[in-house]
Amino acid sequence: MSHSKQPLTYRDAGVDIDAGDALVDRIKPLAARTMREGVLSGIGGFGGLFEVPRRYREPVLVSGTDGVGTKLRLAFDWQRHDTVGIDLVAMSVNDILVQGAEPLFFLxxxxCGKLSVDVAASVVGGIAKGCELAGCALIGGETAEMPGMYPDGEYDLAGFAVGAVERSAIIDGSKIVPGDVVLGLASSGAHSNGYSLLRKVLSRTGAQPGDDFEGQPLADVVMAPTRIYVKPMLAAMAQFGPAIKGVAHITGGGLLENVPRILQPGLQARIDQSAWPMPALFSWMQREGGIDAQEMYRVFNCGIGMVVVVPADQADSIRALLDAQGETVYVLGEISPQSDGAPQTVVL
Structure with a gap:
């Protein structure tokens, strides 16, 4: 076996260290905009240091991790990289929010297979924007250039959020009772769930990103970033405390599978499908894909990104506060006793 005498470098193997260094330089000012109390070290070290704010008396840490799913396929195909970072942050911070946690930091x-500094900086710019919207700090991360692992122009994303909640303020749904009201906060679109089915509908119809859809380019509607509910919901939790009995992030599994996650056995959430308008994107998908209504409610958020269960006598006040915080809030239905063999959430 013969061996070439030509010396090899990491660049010859497909890894560009200089590009990685350039990306770090691009990221640092983006991360700097997300700094907040508790940050002891930021981007560039071996680990991010964060001190739990001392205003917490009995802090419980709450962590969450998620990705963006096959929405990334459209980001590659349509060259829409600037908002998937917001999706990445939203999916994790909304998850920990439902337990009452204030997101503190994100990684x-x-x-990717070959690092494009411009594409990666666009993605991380979205991550930084998401952290700003959530009020958490971007204190670290990892950029991995792995030749041969991903096709050219493609990448994968994962995110990790850590938050804190007072032990006495943890929201777990245990105090939900029949007669409580189910509120729904409007979504900004399909968020980051159900995109495998959404892409199937796009393929079936031959729809293109530049097509007009209700006065907007279709790509703008389909790629609208996941709504981050952190600041309005933290305001409601601070003002109404125990009246916020249960919160569900409507992600994969839609309304039918996420609301039961906060219900005790013997309870049922009865949701009136006429209580909110089905956004045009979902109506179009259902029509063009011939998708059954129950399948829609099991796959997509169908216009409701977060569900909040509250006492009937405080529902109007809580709704008014969330409205004032910029949310669109609907009274979806109420909590009832669950009949034997009945599902825990029904959309009627």
Whole structure:
């Protein structure tokens, strides 16, 4: 076996260290905009240091991790990289929010076959924007350039959020009772769930990103970033405390599978499908894909990104506060006793 005498470098193997260094330089000012109390070290070290704010008396840490799913396929195909970072942050911070947690910091993982500094900086710019919207700090992450692992122009994303909640203020749904009201906060679109089915509908119809859809380019509607509910919901939790009995993030599994996650056995959420308008994107998908209504409610958020269960006598006040915070809030239905063999959430 013969061996070439030509010396090899990491660049010859497909990894560009200089590009990685350039990306770090691009990221640092983006991360700096997300700094907040508790940050002891930021981007560039071996680990991010964060001190739990001392205003917490009995802090409980709450962590969450998620990705963006096959929405990334459209980001690659349509060259829409600037908002998927917001999706990444939203999916994790909304998850920990439902337990009453204030998101404190976030870390990301970006993996690709060949690093494009411009694309990666666009993605991380979205991550930083998401952190700003959530009020948490971007204190670290990992950029992995792995030749041969991903096709050219493609990448994968994962994110990790950590928050804190007072032990006495944890929201777990245990105090929900029949007669409580189910509120729904409007979504901004399909968020980051159900995109495998959404893409199937796009393929069936031959729809293109530049097509007009209700006065907007279709790509703008389909790629609208996941709504981050953190600041309005934290305001409601601070003002109404125990009246916020249960919160569900409507992600994969839609309304039918996420609301039961906060209900005790023997309870049922009865949701009136006429209580909110089905956004045009979902109506179009259902029509063009011939998708059954129950399948829609099991796959997509169908216009409701977060569900909040509250006492009937405080529902109007809580709704008014969330409205004032910029949310669109609907009274979806109420909590009832569950009949034997009945599902825990029904959309009627």
């Amino acid at each position: 990301d993982y970006f993996a």
